[in-house]
Amino acid sequence: MIASFSDIFSVGRLGTDGIVVILVKSVVIVLALATAAAYLTLAERKIAARVQLRIGPNRVGPMGLLQPAADAVKLLFKENAAPGGRDKLLYLAGPAIAGGAAIFAFAAIPVSGLTCVGGQTSGSGCAGGYALHWDLIHVNVSLLFVLAVTSVGVYSLFLGGYAANSKYSLLGGLRSSAQLISYEMAVAFALIGAVILAGSLDLEKIVLMQHDVWFVVLQPMAFLLYFTAALAETNRLPFDLPEAETELVAGYHTEYSSMRFGFYFLGEYINMVTVCSIATLVFLGGWLPLLPFIHSDWLGGLVGVGWFLAKVGALLFVMMWLRWTLPRFRYDRLMSFGWKVLLPLGLVNIVITGAIVGLRAS
Amino acid sequence: MLSDFAPILVFLAVCVAFGAGVQALASWFGPRRPSAAKDLPYECGIVPVESARRRFSVSFYVTAMLFIIFDVESIFLLPWATIVRQLKVFGVVEMGVFIAALLIGLIYVWAKGALRWD
Numbered sequence: 418m419i420a421s422f423s424d425i426f427s428v429g430r431l432g433t434d435g436i437v438v439i440l441v442k443s444v445v446i447v448l449a450l451a452t453a454a455a456y457l458t459l460a461e462r463k464i465a466a467r468v469q470l471r472i473g474p475n476r477v478g479p480m481g482l483l484q485p486a487a488d489a490v491k492l493l494f495k496e497n498a499a500p501g502g503r504d505k506l507l508y509l510a511g512p513a514i515a516g517g518a519a520i521f522a523f524a525a526i527p528v529s530g531l532t533c534v535g536g537q538t539s540g541s542g543c544a545g546g547y548a549l550h551w552d553l554i555h556v557n558v559s560l561l562f563v564l565a566v567t568s569v570g571v572y573s574l575f576l577g578g579y580a581a582n583s584k585y586s587l588l589g590g591l592r593s594s595a596q597l598i599s600y601e602m603a604v605a606f607a608l609i610g611a612v613i614l615a616g617s618l619d620l621e622k623i624v625l626m627q628h629d630v631w632f633v634v635l636q637p638m639a640f641l642l643y644f645t646a647a648l649a650e651t652n653r654l655p656f657d658l659p660e661a662e663t664e665l666v667a668g669y670h671t672e673y674s675s676m677r678f679g680f681y682f683l684g685e686y687i688n689m690v691t692v693c694s695i696a697t698l699v700f701l702g703g704w705l706p707l708l709p710f711i712h713s714d715w716l717g718g719l720v721g722v723g724w725f726l727a728k729v730g731a732l733l734f735v736m737m738w739l740r741w742t743l744p745r746f747r748y749d750r751l752m753s754f755g756w757k758v759l760l761p762l763g764l765v766n767i768v769i770t771g772a773i774v775g776l777r778a779s
Numbered sequence: 780m781l782s783d784f785a786p787i788l789v790f791l792a793v794c795v796a797f798g799a800g801v802q803a804l805a806s807w808f809g810p811r812r813p814s815a816a817k818d819l820p821y822e823c824g825i826v827p828v829e830s831a832r833r834r835f836s837v838s839f840y841v842t843a844m845l846f847i848i849f850d851v852e853s854i855f856l857l858p859w860a861t862i863v864r865q866l867k868v869f870g871v872v873e874m875g876v877f878i879a880a881l882l883i884g885l886i887y888v889w890a891k892g893a894l895r896w897d
Contacts, residue, residue, distance in 0.1 A: 554784055582831045585822070595842045605853035612857065748896065756889075
């Protein structure tokens with residue numbers, strides 16, 4: 418007799434999954450994110466080129482599609498040059514945290530809805546089959562988990578900038594950390610508006626609550642606040658002060674080369690994917706379909722993954738588009754924008770949303 | 780449930796293996812030609828004077844302090860946000876008072892000039 422799916426997948430159970438499922442999910446997440454980051458660099462260069470009426474990279478492979486591979490190989494063959502007066506441990510910790518925190522945050526992001534392998538979906542559970550969740554750790558505070566882990570990334574900027582013993586690095590690191598922590602509150606306050614509507618910190622539940630109407634419709638201001646703050650969190654233009662080339666050479670990663678620099682780069686692009694994923698899940702209905710006659714649970718949830726990726730891709734395109742549209746903020750204006758505009762607006766949004774939801778319930 | 784977080788340990792192992800593997804490859808393939816100039820931090824061609832670890836603007840310190848204060852508040856807001864429906868009027872009034880205190884604090888530091896950069 419053949420063992421059921423749920424028996425095979427549950428061997429060596431940790432949390433909700435068996436050890437084999439966890440390993441497969443982990444490897445898929447790491448490889449998918451590394452590939453996504455590599456191809457985002459190509460997309461960025463292609464879009465930049467189109468905006469500036471150029472063609473962009475088109476030599477390596479058809480339409481330049483192998484360019485990221487060539488870049489990765491080039492980084493591997495570069496010398497790991499490092500300044501003499503550095504703090505050796507912190508110098509290595511910088512890129513490790515940058516890459517690690519970015520990848521780690523993705524563990525709690527569900528890319529599609531619950532899929533029942535070899536069984537029937539019953540309510541929120543799965544009868545007789547294996548309940549496949551499309552995230553690595555299935556916890557009821559996944560939104561909080563993602564926020565907490567992405568904020569660890571600030572250490573990479575500061576430690577990296579401090580450890581290198583270079584003035585440009587130090588200034589870049591200080592600026593970036595001040596900017597990141599200032600905009601982090603704006604991120605949290607913007608998301609709270611949507612959390613009030615959903616009544617949960619579980620990203621899967623937040624998405625399911627948007628079955629009738631996406632939260633971007635009910636919380637347009639929160640969405641704008643979140644997206645603006647997310648641009649600053651990921652050091653994207655118009656908030657790319659940390660790397661203001663004209664003033665700070667390359668900011669906190671001036672003294673990094675080879676794959677150590679590569680990890681900062683990787684972390685930055687993965688963070689872009691993460692913030693766009695959060696925006697998609699919390700405001701744009703996650704894996705829920707745009708067209709009502711296409712169900713997101715077809716093909717075992719893969720159609721849902723498609724919808725999710727399409728929405729994330731659209732947001733990523735907007736991020737790149739903005740980069741070539743808006744000029745860079747001046748540092749003092751950047752800080753006062755965060756503290757004097759985004760923060761009060763976020764609080765007002767919470768008060769209004771909370772009052773409406775709380776008073777309507779009573 | 781704490782055990783729901785257990786898969787993170789497996790994920791950690793995979794991430795460390797990936798990171799260490801890539802870095803090992805880079806140091807394996809990369810050339811090693813140290814020189815006196817490469818040992819110096821980059822300063823646009825000028826030989827650096829003094830250590831880079833020196834005093835910096837106090838504004839960064841103030842920003843960090845304000846961050847601690849306001850970020851802790853956002854943690855208080857999150858659990859409230861999930862149950863505001865159950866708390867009804869009581870929850871709205873309580874949080875209204877709390878956020879009013881927060882806003883007054885923000886206005887105070889604003890008026891004190893703690894948010895000024897010059």
